[in-house]
Amino acid sequence: MAEFVLVAGAWLGSSAWDEVVAPLREAGHGAHALTLSGLAEKQGVPAGQHTHVQDIVDEIERGDLRDVVLVGHSYSGIPVGQAAERIGDRLARVVFVDSEVPVDGGSFASGWWQGQAAFEAQIADNNGFWAPLGAADFDGQGLTDEQVARLIEGSTPHPGATLTEPAVLNRPLGELPATYVKCLLDGPEPNDTVAKLLTSDHWRLVTMDTGHWPMFSQPTELARILLAEAA
Secondary structure: OOEEEEEOOOOOOHHHHHHHHHHHHHOOOEEEEEOOOOOHHHOOOOOOHHHHHHHHHHHHHHOOOOOEEEEEEHHHHHHHHHHHHHOHHHEEEEEEEOOOOOOEOOOOHHHOOOOHHHHHHHHHHOOOEEOOOOHHHHOOOOOOHHHHHHHHHOOOOEEOHHHHOOEOOOOOHHHOOEEEEEEHHHOOOOOHHHHHHOOOOOEEEEEEOOOOOHHHHOHHHHHHHHHHHHO
16 A cells, blocks of 8 residues: 655645545545645745655655655746755655656756746745636636636745755655656656656656646646556
8 A cells, every 4th residue: 555645836735635535535545635834725834845755755754654655746846856855765756747857956936947046036026925817727627617726826926035045955856766757748758857867767757748747737647647656
């Protein structure tokens, strides 16, 4: 039996995984969806990047979880990747779902496509938070109107410090047993950092014919992929 620990990306809390958790548990596994500090029902809790790493480590250690399949979506791949190396032999596999990955000394902001300064200006203009997306931002991502509405309803402003503080890695990420799930509607190829990691014998690539939020658009298929990675 595996213990899945699932962490959603920016703006989202544990409820993002509701339709994925059920089939994982029906298959006999543990499934623990985590809300990071400062988000959803934890709004108002101060949070930086290292707070989010500790949130994940604490969840695993508090429950004395073993055979952990640690799942990070989008932004949360950065704290998940750091937490994965800190939980030692508790880790069975880490799964990055269309996510960023940590780079030692780098941050989410430093990899922003418009440049770090432009991203940090967005945060400053929104009182230290990254504003949630609007309905039009989900176009072309394989989502129904109802799924978009659920996404928006579940989104809260994202604490800026979690996006600008640098990651800290104590060993090469390519040494971890990892799977990268690429959602093809969000771009056909992984970014250069992920592509290099996928050359490691410890990493493998899985693709989904959907957009960046597969826990909403294709939860059953995502659960099937996760179950296969725990086998």
